[in-house]
Amino acid sequence: MKAILPVLALFLTISGSAQTLRKRTTLLMGSRFDISISARDSLTAEQCIDTVIAEISRIENLISDWKSDSQISEVNENAGIRPVKVDKEVFELTKRALHLSKISHGAFDVSFAAMDRIWKFDGSMTEMPGPEQIKRSVEKIGYKHIILDSLNGTIYLERKGMKIGFGALGEGYAADQCRAVMIKKGIPAGIVNGSGDMSTWGKQPDGKNWSVAITNPFHKDKFFALVPLPVNSAIVTSGSYEKFVIFNGTRYSHIINPVTGYPATGLCSVTVIGPSAEMANGFSTTIMVLGQEAGLKLLKNFPEFRCILFTDTGKFISSDNLSKKTIKSWQANRPK
Template sequence: MKTKSILPLFLIFCLTISFSGNAQVLRKRSTVLMGGRFDISIVAQDSLSAEQNIDNIIAEISRIENLISDWKPTSQVSEVNQNAGIRPVKVDKEVFELTKRALYFSKITHGAFDISFAAMDRIWKFDGSMTEMPTPEAIKKSVAKVGYKNIVLDSVNSTIFLKLKGMKIGFGALGEGYATHKCQQMMLAKGIQSGIINATGDMSIWGTQPDGKPWNIGITNPFHPGEITAAITLKNTAITTSGSYEKFVFFNGKRYSHIINPATGYPATGLCSVTVLGPNAEMANGFSTSAMVLGKKEALKLLNQFPEYSCILITDSGRMIKSKNFPKHLLKKYQ
């Protein structure tokens, strides 16, 4: 359903030390977790504290990964998948609630977002090897095991049951958004008032740079991925981007992206980038993922129902469209 671009969002300006009266330090570290790159930036009173808290964040993300990653055979999600069509599986409340929220997104997007996309057959190839479109029969078969309505949750027993053999669930980038938000809340509880956790384009941002200025976040130009098309100055918010501009094919003059509509099996068309701002990275990720599949009209219609969240859409033709509630004063063309 969604594959992250390498760096669709990234920090533009970083200060290492502020020389104000209340000097603080900024420490950064990059690592690979949950199948993707995490860039962690923490502002603290001293280097030791900052590094220790980065260690705490990495440990928490690793814990979440071991709990929900469908590619780890020992995770609870893998156990759910292994018992598809056989029996319900009891999971921790954390996994149950995350699944419940993912199903909520599936319902409000009418399947444009669907955590059972993990069972989809990978019949579309975006490595240059595909010379013709898959047949309608092959496409239909590829999503035969996909369908959020076949996921049964039992809140009393905290179980998840997949009705069909061969079904699978996987949180993908939604899990990354969940992890960044949870780690942000953990840092705030520890008294860390400023930082950024960037999970390959899913960012939880809080506080300011050491000099008190907002963080500057760059949005990749989808037509020139090495360039920045705009910058957003942010203090306390989440920002996520979904993009289809790195992997796509053309058939009969039409562009087909690597982001597949889980309800139909066909690639999403019309949009090449969606950036969403809001208070929660998990929710923002669900919206950016869904918007890519829904297309411009339905995506804006969906976001308008949630005034805490706003978006920037970039169409395949290069047009930039902002939702009505987008805080335009935060956006500036990058020079």
């Protein structure tokens, strides 16, 4: 349901300040993670990167629905059978994902992992699946059948065949958790980027804010704007300009609506900026599915988050709390 696109480019500057910036790229949670740490010396920075990797691995072992021994896999294996007791951390993450499922009326659905993968976006699909096939593909999805018992700390999926999965939402959560761990350790600045789910804290060694360039999805060799991120913030982009199909003149995204089983249409990309990569991730996916009007209406209830949308026709739209003046200043500083 969620796709993170390589439309966010991180711009780093290194000066002769007292802080040293170290970077490392690795594969975690089935995705690429780029980790940048600013610390007093290289050894400290490298040790912190090791700590970040260990934290992401710890979270993956708890919530991955691909690892047979994870707590989420145990929940899925016992769908329609019995409730499963999980760690508080897993319970709370599921609770937040379930809340997002409810307020979006299923446009985001944490049980999307049970969806049949009938849509192909690798060039092999020559015709649309039939209506009945599409209907059957989402029969096992349904957040309303997820029962959370806060007293006993259990998760129960009422229907056999149901599954919950966090996908890229889990990457956003992991990025946020790593930021919290680093701040607690007194590390002044850094950024954890899980395939486009960026969680940042502090500033670069030269004192400037972390800056992220957003690519224009219709001109992938050009940047739309260079966004200076506030201290302790996150930015996430969801989109479909690299994976989509066109049937009868309609452009179908590879982000699927879990309610209808049909791909999202109308929007090409959504970039969300706010305090949490986990929530920004959830909102970017949700807005792609809901579309411009309903998506922006939902985000209005969360004023700490802002967004930029690109429609399928190439038009860009911003949320109400992101002024045209701000966007123009971002565009004025974009890389040439």
